[in-house]
Amino acid sequence: MQTLNVELAERSYPIHIGEDLLSQPDLILPHLKRKQVAVVTNTTVGPLYLDKLCNPLRDRGVSVIPIVLPDGEQYKNAEVLGKIYDALLENRCERHTTLIALGGGVIGDMTGYAAATFLRGVPFIQVPTTLLSQVDSSVGGKTGINHPLGKNMIGAFWQPKLVLADTTTLNTLPDRELSAGIAEIIKYGLIRDIEFFNWLEANMTKLMARDPAALAYAIRRSCENKAEVVAADERESGERALLNLGHTFGHAIEAGMGYGVWLHGEGVAAGTLLAADLSRRMGWLTDTDVERIAAIHRAANLPTVAPSLGTAAYLELMGLDKKVQDGKIRLILLQAIGKAVFTADYAPHLLHETLQTTDA
Amino acid sequence: MQTLNVELAERSYPIHIGEDLLSQPDLILPHLKRKQVAVVTNTTVGPLYLDKLCNPLRDRGVSVIPIVLPDGEQYKNAEVLGKIYDALLENRCERHTTLIALGGGVIGDMTGYAAATFLRGVPFIQVPTTLLSQVDSSVGGKTGINHPLGKNMIGAFWQPKLVLADTTTLNTLPDRELSAGIAEIIKYGLIRDIEFFNWLEANMTKLMARDPAALAYAIRRSCENKAEVVAADERESGERALLNLGHTFGHAIEAGMGYGVWLHGEGVAAGTLLAADLSRRMGWLTDTDVERIAAIHRAANLPTVAPSLGTAAYLELMGLDKKVQDGKIRLILLQAIGKAVFTADYAPHLLHETLQTTDA
Numbered sequence: 001m002q003t004l005n006v007e008l009a010e011r012s013y014p015i016h017i018g019e020d021l022l023s024q025p026d027l028i029l030p031h032l033k034r035k036q037v038a039v040v041t042n043t044t045v046g047p048l049y050l051d052k053l054c055n056p057l058r059d060r061g062v063s064v065i066p067i068v069l070p071d072g073e074q075y076k077n078a079e080v081l082g083k084i085y086d087a088l089l090e091n092r093c094e095r096h097t098t099l100i101a102l103g104g105g106v107i108g109d110m111t112g113y114a115a116a117t118f119l120r121g122v123p124f125i126q127v128p129t130t131l132l133s134q135v136d137s138s139v140g141g142k143t144g145i146n147h148p149l150g151k152n153m154i155g156a157f158w159q160p161k162l163v164l165a166d167t168t169t170l171n172t173l174p175d176r177e178l179s180a181g182i183a184e185i186i187k188y189g190l191i192r193d194i195e196f197f198n199w200l201e202a203n204m205t206k207l208m209a210r211d212p213a214a215l216a217y218a219i220r221r222s223c224e225n226k227a228e229v230v231a232a233d234e235r236e237s238g239e240r241a242l243l244n245l246g247h248t249f250g251h252a253i254e255a256g257m258g259y260g261v262w263l264h265g266e267g268v269a270a271g272t273l274l275a276a277d278l279s280r281r282m283g284w285l286t287d288t289d290v291e292r293i294a295a296i297h298r299a300a301n302l303p304t305v306a307p308s309l310g311t312a313a314y315l316e317l318m319g320l321d322k323k324v325q326d327g328k329i330r331l332i333l334l335q336a337i338g339k340a341v342f343t344a345d346y347a348p349h350l351l352h353e354t355l356q357t358t359d360a
Numbered sequence: 361m362q363t364l365n366v367e368l369a370e371r372s373y374p375i376h377i378g379e380d381l382l383s384q385p386d387l388i389l390p391h392l393k394r395k396q397v398a399v400v401t402n403t404t405v406g407p408l409y410l411d412k413l414c415n416p417l418r419d420r421g422v423s424v425i426p427i428v429l430p431d432g433e434q435y436k437n438a439e440v441l442g443k444i445y446d447a448l449l450e451n452r453c454e455r456h457t458t459l460i461a462l463g464g465g466v467i468g469d470m471t472g473y474a475a476a477t478f479l480r481g482v483p484f485i486q487v488p489t490t491l492l493s494q495v496d497s498s499v500g501g502k503t504g505i506n507h508p509l510g511k512n513m514i515g516a517f518w519q520p521k522l523v524l525a526d527t528t529t530l531n532t533l534p535d536r537e538l539s540a541g542i543a544e545i546i547k548y549g550l551i552r553d554i555e556f557f558n559w560l561e562a563n564m565t566k567l568m569a570r571d572p573a574a575l576a577y578a579i580r581r582s583c584e585n586k587a588e589v590v591a592a593d594e595r596e597s598g599e600r601a602l603l604n605l606g607h608t609f610g611h612a613i614e615a616g617m618g619y620g621v622w623l624h625g626e627g628v629a630a631g632t633l634l635a636a637d638l639s640r641r642m643g644w645l646t647d648t649d650v651e652r653i654a655a656i657h658r659a660a661n662l663p664t665v666a667p668s669l670g671t672a673a674y675l676e677l678m679g680l681d682k683k684v685q686d687g688k689i690r691l692i693l694l695q696a697i698g699k700a701v702f703t704a705d706y707a708p709h710l711l712h713e714t715l716q717t718t719d720a
Contacts, residue, residue: 086507089507089510116516117514153449153478153479155479
């Protein structure tokens with residue numbers, strides 16, 4: 001087991017990465033203020049891992065309230081959030097009850113948001129069971145739900161007390177979700193870590209074959225990169241925005257196709273290629289750079305061509321994104337592989353040209 | 361105009377207290393990150409003060425989005441909160457849009473909670489128009505909504521950038537709500553400020569006659585007391601709990617009678633008398649102390665006798681309160697007038713005796 005500390009003053013917390021962490025209650029017990037936890041999971045992950053996590057806790061005298069939600073991004077909404085509150089209140093949960101998120105990013109985001117807002121904030125622990133959530137949504141304290149008018153529009157910053165990234169859970173992950181997680185891993189290389197990007201190019205075959213050592217290294221390096229960024233900029237005023245490379249385009253793709261059709265990581269992958277295309281038109285990336293970026297995504301079985309939604313639809317969908325200031329859309333672009341910038345300083349006609357490449 | 365600063369490091373903010381502050385845009389403009397505000401109010405306060413607040417802002421080039429909600433505690437719920445989000449998104453509000461709460465505690469709590477959670481947090485300004493909200497809910501950063509199973513069960517701590525306590529708005533306040541506000545003012549004297557309690561005994565007639573100077577003094581002294589407590593204990597782990605004198609009983613009264621039947625301040629008044637009764641049974645207060653506490657509440661036309669809900673109903677309703685730890689109900693009790701404690705160290709049979717006094 002490896003441990004990484006996310007340094008956020010009194011909100012600092014450890015991330016443990018390794019095999020079979022789920023069933024080690026000694027990792028969890030020191031973080032509980034009282035021996036009561038509510039474990040939020042879904043109908044896919046629950047049957048696989050709920051008992052594995054809960055039984056050892058029960059054996060140690062912890063009262064466990066399981067809350068099983070339907071599985072899917074379409075359930076990351078106010079109605080399903082309400083069911084978490086209902087269950088917490090019906091079971092007399094208190095300020096010192098700890099919420100545990102057992103699942104992927106949707107479960108992590110919703111459980112974290114419920115923890116941020118139940119009784120004005122209760123402790124929570126993340127047990128991410130997908131590669132994406134292990135390298136992305138479990139680090140950084142972003143929590144929230146979707147709104148019919150946009151993704152993640154309602155939310156809060158709320159840090160977990162502990163993250164357990166159990167690599168054993170990746171054995172049951174569908175191929176498509178493995179690839180989606182790798183999309184976020186590639187992102188860390190692209191925005192700030194050229195050495196890691198080079199390592200990923202050399203080791204993509206191993207990652208796709210779920211080599212445990214390669215996965216552990218990639219998770220650790222991704223979390224380190226994200227933790228460094230988050231520690232420097234907890235509330236996303238500056239550098240942290242760079243983590244959203246491909247996300248403004250990606251969210252537009254996800255929303256335009258209807259939530260749940262494209263996986264988040266797939267939207268990010270195709271969105272990253274759009275950001276790379278615009279960066280090339282700005283004269284920052286070479287054709288060779290763009291081809292390297294496309295190639296590594298292809299090697300991870302990720303989409304590199306964005307869907308044809310029409311330029312107007314893209315602009316409309318991007319206009320609702322949180323990264324808007326005074327009506328200008330700021331984007332994360334690449335000045336080189338390993339160096340991203342967050343800027344509104346691009347020619348609008350070049351953005352239009354990039355979006356036009358998506359027209360079938 | 362008097363100004364008080366609530367000291368919370370980078371979340372510090374000023375409270376201005378005085379006449380006709382609503383229509384002074386120069387007080388608001390320096391706090392706006394961009395010239396767009398969403399003003400949340402209700403169908404009672406809106407017709408009285410919305411134009412007074414908004415027109416001078418519009419004259420100064422601020423884009424104003426009014427959001428008018430139905431009036432009443434029964435609308436402090438997830439459904440009506442959703443309407444705020446809808447309006448913000450439909451009007452393309454952004455991270456730098458400021459939310460302004462124009463109204464009483466319900467509007468302040470809901471608007472603050474919407475600000476805490478919209479796009480993971482946007483700035484907000486409080487313009488409390490009731491005495492209660494001027495001395496209580498506008499100071500301290502507590503925001504939230506009710507749940508069918510309990511009051512204020514969903515919420516967040518979120519500090520305003522500015523509070524404008526315009527005493528002129530109190531001229532349109534119904535008598536019953538004036539009294540409810542005075543209940544919270546008396547509370548500050550009871551828990552930590554014997555001199556203020558003495559002043560209130562001597563000046564209650566002036567307050568009830570809405571003497572502007574007396575009101576301004578009482579608001580200021582109340583805010584100072586609350587600000588001192590909140591600055592020392594922002595997230596309510598210790599002393600801040602004392603501000604809830606009468607509230608555990610009071611919330612039970614409000615919930616037991618059905619939200620909206622008793623005003624919050626009325627519940628707190630009758631709840632404070634229950635806390636005083638239990639404190640007397642503990643041997644901390646004398647009969648004379650309890651009579652002084654009853655007399656000052658009577659002078660403010662406040663209820664001093666709690667409704668007959670039955671002991672079992674009281675315990676049940678109090679059991680869902682946020683101040684529960686490991687199954688024990690901690691209460692704020694009085695060791696003397698001017699000295700409150702937050703304790704679970706009382707004999708349960710004395711609490712039963714106190715609750716039995718409510719049986720008709």
